[in-house]
Amino acid sequence: MNAHLPEELIERYVSGRLEPVQVMSAESHLARCERCRAVVPYEREWLAVSWAGIEDLVDRPRPRPAARLLRRCGVPEHVATFLGATPALARGWLVAVTAVTAFAVAAAHLVSRDPQTAFNGLVPFLVVAPVLPLAGIALAYGPLVDPVHEMQAATPMGGVRALLLRAVAVLVTGIVLTGMATPLLPGPLGLAAASWLLPALALTLATLALSTWVQPLVSATALTVAWFGAVLISAKLTGDELAPFSPAAQALYGAAALALIPLIYLRRARFDSGEPT
Known part of the structure; x- marks a missing residue:
C-alpha cells in the first residue's frame, strides 16, 4: 500500500x-x-x-444541430441532447425517408392524369412508407446495433424510456417529411398520400410490443416481412392493390393500435430484462 x-x-x-x-x-x-x-x-x-x-x-459541449432544433421546439434539454445523439436520426435513415417521399411525388406526376391511374401511382409509396419508422427503431436501440447499449441501459435514460423516445422521434420525423411532400402531389392525391399513417402507427406499436420478447432489430425485420407479405396476399385475394389502405383496413389499424398500447404498458419492464418470457 x-x-x-x-x-x-x-x-x-x-x-x-x-x-x-x-x-x-x-x-x-x-x-x-x-x-x-x-x-x-x-x-x-x-x-x-x-x-x-x-x-x-x-x-458544456456544443449541442448538435438536431438537439438545438429540438430545444427551440420546447423539448427539455436532457431529452433533446439524448435524441440529438440517437442513431434513429442518423443521416442514412433521413436520406432513406426523403428518397421514398421524393419517389412518391415523382411517381404521382409521371403516371397518367386519369385520377384512378394517378392514385395507383402512389401504391409503392403507400406500401413502403409504413415500414420506414420500423427501420429507424431497429437501428436505434439494442445490443445488436448500439455499441454502448450496456452502458446506456444502466442510466436513467435507458430501457423502455430510451426506446419509446427514439420511436416517437422516428415516427414524428417520418410524418413531418411526408407532410411536407403532400402539397407537391398532383390533384386529389393529398389525402390519399396520408393513408400510410395509421399502418405506420400500428406497425410501430407492434414493433415495440414484440420487442419485449426479442430484440428491436429482429421484431422490426419480422414485421416488415409480414407487412409486405400481407399486402401481396391482400392484392391477390381482392384484386385491388389499394385494399390494405381502404377505410375498413384503416379502422383495423386504428383498433390494433389501441389494443397494442396497453400491452406495451403491461410488458414495459421486459424491454431490457433479457428474459425469454
Missing part, C-alpha cells in the same frame, strides 16, 4: 515509452498518490493553456 512509482518508470512515463497497460496502471496510482504526482515534471504554462482550451468543451 506504501509503494511508489520507481524513478525509472516515471521517466519512461513522461517520455511516452510505456506500454498502454503500464500507462493505465501508472495513472491509476498517480490519481491517488500525491507524492508521486509531485515528482512528475510538467510545464505549468502549458497545462494552464491546455486546460483553458478544453474546460468549456468538457463542462
